[in-house]
Amino acid sequence: MKLLFVGTNPENTGAASHFVALVQAMAEAGHDVGVVAYPDGLIWQGLSTSRVRLTKAKFRNVFDLRGYAAVFAAARQLRPDWLVGNFGKEYWPLILAGRLLRVPVALFRHRTPPMKRLSAWLVPRLAQRFLAVSRHARQAYLDRGIPGRLVQVLYNPVNMELCRPDPQRRSEILRSLGLDEGAIVLGYSGRMHNGKGIFPLFEAASAAMAEQPRLHCLWLGDGPDAQALRERAAAHPLAARHHFLGWIADVHPYYSVMSMLAFPSIATETFGRVSIEAQAAGVPVLGSDIGGIPETLDAGVSGLLLPPGDVAAWRDAILALCDPSMRMPMGVAAHAFVQSHFSTGVIADEFVRILTTDR
Known part of the structure; x- marks a missing residue:
């Protein structure tokens, strides 16, 4: 199958990570893949060493003729069976380009709530395939009256090789943090803002540290509330056991250090890529029972679902996973869950299957 992906969003977002992973998945499966991407953006950089055809473009809006010219040029070269888009600003350009090129269009939606009412009604009907990245995200469109047959679900793919545990990197990172091999590391990776539940997690982790002397917390990420969290940690008696590394371009090596991952959002999440990446590395997940997060783990087997923002419940769950007799089997199950x-x-x-089956 020949697929032309169009993603000219330059930002470092979950949708961009999904775009890169899906392109790589299709190329690895033997499909002929081309990509129209923003020059030197996250997508371009992520695919620069992949065996895909890259075309530079910027789609500023639906009227950007240079964006259309790049898509048409790439389509003439590849002669794709499908155009695939991932970002809202390109929905209408791709629908129009698909009509002009007589190529069907598949569009992904990563966010809830849905688009503006008119677009939310038209886009799933005009695209030949409209895909949500979780059942939770799909339901948002069904709630708007979109027929279920028009909205299908395709989850984020994970490159298992990238998430493979690396004992050498683990030892190097532990040494850089001043920790020994016996440390129990609770990891957080993501945007640092209140809706992500970072403050209740801090309180829960600190309470668990008071009972478990080998427990440390590794914070990866940045955001509007990062400084407030750092200040709160600095004022805490156990400040030395909270380790803030800021934004990390490639978090995969850090999964090797984590004993467990926390996904503590108190605001609704569409999905949760970090959850499945951690589990791919054999790391059990503590996740908030909200939005699309429950779809990312096998509750009670590969991790635990917890009430969002409930400090006592999170403290108890963290302490429970400090016990290797519980944590280790969950890690094995987590890897198998993501693999399948x-x-x-x-x-x-x-x-x-979705592209070749009539909807």
């Missing part, structure tokens, strides 16, 4: 549900081969096969 989210690995690149599984998602590539499902995408082909």
Whole structure:
């Protein structure tokens, strides 16, 4: 199958990470893949070493003729069976380009709530395939009256090889943090803002540290509330056991250090890529029972679902996973769960099925 992906968003977002992972999954599965991407953006950089055809473009808006010219040029070269888009600003340009090129269009939606009412009604009907990245995200469109047959679900793929535990990097990172091999590390990776539940997590982790002397918390990420969190941690008696590394371009090596990952959002999440990446590395997940997060783990087997913002419940769950007799089997189950549900081969096969089956 020939697929032309169009993603000219330069930002470092979950949608961009999904775009890169799906492109790589389809290329690895043997499909002929081309990409129209913003020059030197996250997508371009992420695919620069992949075996895909890259075309530079910027789509500023639906009237940007240079964006259309780049898509048409790439389409003439590849002669794709499908155009695939991932970002809202490109929905209408791709629908129009698909009509002009007589190529069907598949569009992904990563956010809830849905688009403005008119677009939310038209886009799933005009695109030949409209895909949400979770059942939770799909329901938002069904709630708007969109027929279920028009909205399908395709989860984020995960490259299992990238998430493979690396004992050498683990030792190097532990040494850089001043920790020994016996440390129990609770990890957080994501945007630092209140809706992500970072403040209740801090309180829960600190309370658990008071009972478990080997427990440390590793904070990866940045955002509007990062400084407030750092200040709160600095004033805490256990400040030395909270480790803030800021924004990390490639978090994969840090999964090797984590004993467990926390996904503590108190605001609704559409999905949760960090959850499945951690589990791919054999790290059990503590996740908020909200939005699309429950779809990312096998509750009670590969991790635990917890009430959002409930400090006592999170403290108890963190302490429970400090016990290796509980944590280690969950880590093994986590890897197997992701392998069977989210690995690149599984998602590539499902995408082909969706594209080739009448809706």
